[in-house]
Amino acid sequence: MLLLALDTATPAVTVALHDGTDVIASSSQVDARRHGELLLPAVDRVLAEAGLELDAVTGIVVGIGPGPYTGLRVGLMTADTFGLALGIPVHGLCTLDGLAYAADIEKGPFVVATDARRKEVYWARYADSRTRLTDPAVDRPADIADRVAGLPAVGAGALLYPETFPRAHEPEHVSAAALAALAAEKLAAGEELPAPRPLYLRRPDAQVPKNYKVVTPK
Amino acid sequence: MADSRDEPLVLGIETSCDETGVGIVRGTTLLADAVASSVDEHARFGGVVPEVASRAHLEAMVPTIDRALKEAGVSARDLDGIAVTAGPGLAGALLVGVSAAKAYAYALGKPLYGVNHLASHICVDQLEHGALPEPTMALLVSGGHSSLLLSTDITSDVRPLGATIDDAAGEAFDKIARVLNLGFPGGPVIDRYAREGDPDAIAFPRGLTGPRDPAYDFSFSGLKTSVARWIEAKRAAGEEVPVRDVAASFQEAVVDVLTRKAVRACKDEGVDHLMIGGGVAANTRLRAMAQERCEAAGIRLRVPRPKLCTDNGAMVAALGAEMVARNRAASSWDLSADSSLPVTDPHVPGTDHSHDHVHEVSKENLYS
Numbered sequence A: 001m002l003l004l005a006l007d008t009a010t011p012a013v014t015v016a017l018h019d020g021t022d023v024i025a026s027s028s029q030v031d032a033r034r035h036g037e038l039l040l041p042a043v044d045r046v047l048a049e050a051g052l053e054l055d056a057v058t059g060i061v062v063g064i065g066p067g068p069y070t071g072l073r074v075g076l077m078t079a080d081t082f083g084l085a086l087g088i089p090v091h092g093l094c095t096l097d098g099l100a101y102a103a104d105i106e107k108g109p110f111v112v113a114t115d116a117r118r119k120e121v122y123w124a125r126y127a128d129s130r131t132r133l134t135d136p137a138v139d140r141p142a143d144i145a146d147r148v149a150g151l152p153a154v155g156a157g158a159l160l161y162p163e164t165f166p167r168a169h170e171p172e173h174v175s176a177a178a179l180a181a182l183a184a185e186k187l188a189a190g191e192e193l194p195a196p197r198p199l200y201l202r203r204p205d206a207q208v209p210k211n212y213k214v215v216t217p218k
Numbered sequence B: 001m002a003d004s005r006d007e008p009l010v011l012g013i014e015t016s017c018d019e020t021g022v023g024i025v026r027g028t029t030l031l032a033d034a035v036a037s038s039v040d041e042h043a044r045f046g047g048v049v050p051e052v053a054s055r056a057h058l059e060a061m062v063p064t065i066d067r068a069l070k071e072a073g074v075s076a077r078d079l080d081g082i083a084v085t086a087g088p089g090l091a092g093a094l095l096v097g098v099s100a101a102k103a104y105a106y107a108l109g110k111p112l113y114g115v116n117h118l119a120s121h122i123c124v125d126q127l128e129h130g131a132l133p134e135p136t137m138a139l140l141v142s143g144g145h146s147s148l149l150l151s152t153d154i155t156s157d158v159r160p161l162g163a164t165i166d167d168a169a170g171e172a173f174d175k176i177a178r179v180l181n182l183g184f185p186g187g188p189v190i191d192r193y194a195r196e197g198d199p200d201a202i203a204f205p206r207g208l209t210g211p212r213d214p215a216y217d218f219s220f221s222g223l224k225t226s227v228a229r230w231i232e233a234k235r236a237a238g239e240e241v242p243v244r245d246v247a248a249s250f251q252e253a254v255v256d257v258l259t260r261k262a263v264r265a266c267k268d269e270g271v272d273h274l275m276i277g278g279g280v281a282a283n284t285r286l287r288a289m290a291q292e293r294c295e296a297a298g299i300r301l302r303v304p305r306p307k308l309c310t311d312n313g314a315m316v317a318a319l320g321a322e323m324v325a326r327n328r329a330a331s332s333w334d335l336s337a338d339s340s341l342p343v344t345d346p347h348v349p350g351t352d353h354s355h356d357h358v359h360e361v362s363k364e365n366l367y368s
């Protein structure tokens, strides 16, 4: 097995190769505005580091968010197209699950929260690093204060709002290495992974224009 | 070339607005033109909603690539390159196409060509009427652009002579359709009503046609205001709005200015043929008036069939094939979407390093 994992749902552009046992190469760069530019060169670098070509990959794992849409789509579109060109399966994994796995907490509960911008966070509650208790959601930190009170929390969304998440700590962003390791574990256990479809959680911003503006001077 | 099989086989991806287009060409021969449009999802908003368009591109991309390959009857392995619209256009929408094109080119070991959307609109005519004359005068009119361009080599030299200073021509059609409660998009429906109306019924203004106005620039904002005011006056007086006459007179004003300036540019620059592209080129009155005026001026008119005038992947593939044929440098893997890519950049070449890299990655396919 050779998994190529990638995630662009947080400010990190992160790529990793996993051979079923270990992560054999990885790359993470944090730059929220350049996902599109950074991802393909990162894939190329990680493959070169492992001394492999893309056609050696047997499966793709991609973070499906939730995360800011423009960046999120870069990873999903790249994964989909690799899958098409190589004729290999493309699996999705919730980006928050990757962060929870990387947090390596055996006994929770705890919270994973990422930055959803517009003063909101994408978040979910976990029983431990492998067990999510709630569906990913998007909310204002103050509105979920009672639901996360007293819990440890990881992710940039938690670190950003210490009033709501006083026990926030690292990791800040998801790593493809964690995503790949989690996927490898689940696949080995015969678990079905989610389809590589984006978790947007918000409807598109689309205002129906009001009746056209009257231009005749009154 | 003696054998058309020697001509470059290129797949092109277009996502600058609301059409997910994937086209395949061999040289100047069209093999496939698959388009998935999200226009219906935008209709109730009265205009293209960028986030809705981007979501639709992500959904439609893989099926549309598949459909294009089937239609063309070629294998992805046989492609000589992947071309993609790098700009201008909606940033988020462009990025979906660029991400797909990069991943596809990389996975197949093919060179990648990030190309200009406007130059693609011109180059698509090669699929209809053969090699572009050099130089070519082009009038590009759509919901997003209205420009007069002069090109001596579509892969390296595109010069802007004039452009709209406010609304694009297609935008004016959309807005007037909205004032008349005819829905979105406005172009086709105005064209339809106008066919039954009198183009001389109402004398609407011709923007920027005074002796001191810039010769090749356009303005449709004043016209739009004037038409809206005329309609409102009718409504205020309790009279029925003669929709067909308004549509015909408005359309006549737009088309009159567009063709007048395009023909003038040809004469001034000594160019004996005119190419018209973009979604508004599907307008029947524009085609007819351009034909008349070009004939009178001894200019040969080239307008592709309507499906090639609106946004599509074949136009991107056409320009990509020309890039391959003329040995233009491929783009690098860090190619980005540029929502305001200047019209003077027909493509986005990479560095020498990345060009070498393309060969390195593609070695298996080159010899297999």
Ligand SMILES: [Zn+2]
Pocket (backbone or CB within 6 Å): B117, B121, B142, B144, B278, B279, B310, B311
């Ligand atoms: Zn266009």
